[in-house]
Amino acid sequence: MAEAVGIEIRKLYKIFGPQPDKCMALVAEGVGKDELRDQHGHVLGLRDVNLDIAAGQIQVIMGLSGSGKSTLVRHINRLIEPTSGQVWVGGEDVLAMNARQLRNFRRKRTAMVFQKFALFPHFTIMENVEYGLRIQGVRRKVREAQAARWIERVGLKGYEDHYPNQLSGGMQQRVGLARALTNDAPVLLMDEAFSALDPLIRSDMQSVLLDIQQEVGKTIVFITHDLDEALRLGDRIAILRDGEVVQQGTAQEILLHPADDYIRSFVRDVNRGRVIRCRTLARPGVASSELKLDAQMVIEEAARELNAQGLDNANVVSSKGKHLGTICMSDIIEAMLPARD
Ligand SMILES: Nc1ncnc2c1ncn2[C@@H]1O[C@H](COP(=O)(O)OP(=O)(O)OP(=O)(O)O)[C@@H](O)[C@H]1O
Ligand SMILES: [Mg+2]
Numbered sequence: 001m002a003e004a005v006g007i008e009i010r011k012l013y014k015i016f017g018p019q020p021d022k023c024m025a026l027v028a029e030g031v032g033k034d035e036l037r038d039q040h041g042h043v044l045g046l047r048d049v050n051l052d053i054a055a056g057q058i059q060v061i062m063g064l065s066g067s068g069k070s071t072l073v074r075h076i077n078r079l080i081e082p083t084s085g086q087v088w089v090g091g092e093d094v095l096a097m098n099a100r101q102l103r104n105f106r107r108k109r110t111a112m113v114f115q116k117f118a119l120f121p122h123f124t125i126m127e128n129v130e131y132g133l134r135i136q137g138v139r140r141k142v143r144e145a146q147a148a149r150w151i152e153r154v155g156l157k158g159y160e161d162h163y164p165n166q167l168s169g170g171m172q173q174r175v176g177l178a179r180a181l182t183n184d185a186p187v188l189l190m191d192e193a194f195s196a197l198d199p200l201i202r203s204d205m206q207s208v209l210l211d212i213q214q215e216v217g218k219t220i221v222f223i224t225h226d227l228d229e230a231l232r233l234g235d236r237i238a239i240l241r242d243g244e245v246v247q248q249g250t251a252q253e254i255l256l257h258p259a260d261d262y263i264r265s266f267v268r269d270v271n272r273g274r275v276i277r278c279r280t281l282a283r284p285g286v287a288s289s290e291l292k293l294d295a296q297m298v299i300e301e302a303a304r305e306l307n308a309q310g311l312d313n314a315n316v317v318s319s320k321g322k323h324l325g326t327i328c329m330s331d332i333i334e335a336m337l338p339a340r341d
Contacts, residue, residue, distance in 0.1 A: 005090025017042030273300030
């Protein structure tokens with residue numbers, strides 16, 4: 001299996017329009033997206049984006065429509081050329097690659113999963129899934145074995161000879177995922193991959209992805225509009241507005257310390273008690289009670305435990321039983337209340 005790689009994005013700018021380089025100076029001076037469009041006829045796609053994505057992690061990118069999410073992810077495999085900045089994948093400078101190197105990089109190092117599935121309608125499921133290996137020149141036996149493995153893994157065994165239009169939307173997206181995994185690329189780029197699916201099917205697909213990720217440990221960049229999806233999938237989340245990263249961090253950090261009103265409006269309706277974990281609220285020290293709560297337990301559950309035992313505080317311990325600190329009811333209640341406006 002391909003080894004996981006990290007992604008580094010440095011000072012990335014993208015300006016759409018006839019003379020992007022000229023506009024760089026304006027943007028550097030602080031001209032914003034609206035002014036650039038209205039006064040200068042250019043669109044600010046990205047502004048000074050810096051992102052470190054660790055190998056084997058799921059990085060979620062969130063933001064309103066038009067905030068630059070797709071533009072950002074398309075820089076990672078250089079489907080879009082930046083106006084300025086750097087993109088490194090696994091220590092390789094993507095912008096320094098020549099055409100042949102870039103073709104190779106796209107085929108072998110990255111795989112994409114699209115919102116609209118993008119399957120070949122006249123290919124069977126097997127032919128769709130093995131396509132990436134076929135264009136790499138991999139022998140039929142080898143590629144069919146690989147494809148069959150992932151078709152089975154996403155729960156579609158028995159559908160190898162069907163055509164995409166014979167499958168439901170959820171099943172077609174499983175094919176999209178199997179196709180991406182069959183390439184065995186270390187980087188998976190998923191742009192609103194589950195957004196077209198019904199809520200229950202969507203939640204199913206999130207489980208499938210998380211389950212497979214346990215096994216494959218890929219570096220996944222996952223774009224979504226949906227905060228619940230972001231919180232469930234993202235090891236880390238970056239939030240874009242008008243082409244700028246306004247906050248990045250773990251779900252816990254963003255929920256507890258939203259950087260501004262824009263982020264606050266995103267996180268307002270989250271059920272915080274079911275997202276924030278004991279480890280996040282643990283303070284140094286030892287509890288006055290004997291109760292031990294797992295660091296990974298969500299605080300709603302912790303509140304229930306404390307309440308049931310008539311206690312005010314408990315010890316927070318790691319899965320191996322190591323003492324990490326204490327948690328108390330008033331901190332839990334404070335954390336469960338939505339952030340103040
Ligand atoms: N090829 C292009 N030419 C001109 N402007 C573009 C181009 N591609 C994107 N843009 C602009 O760049 C900005 C960011 O677009 P992008 O598609 O990245 O947003 P997004 O966050 O993916 O939105 P959505 O959630 O609707 O998919 C938008 O203002 C968009 O109009
Ligand atoms: Mg988009």
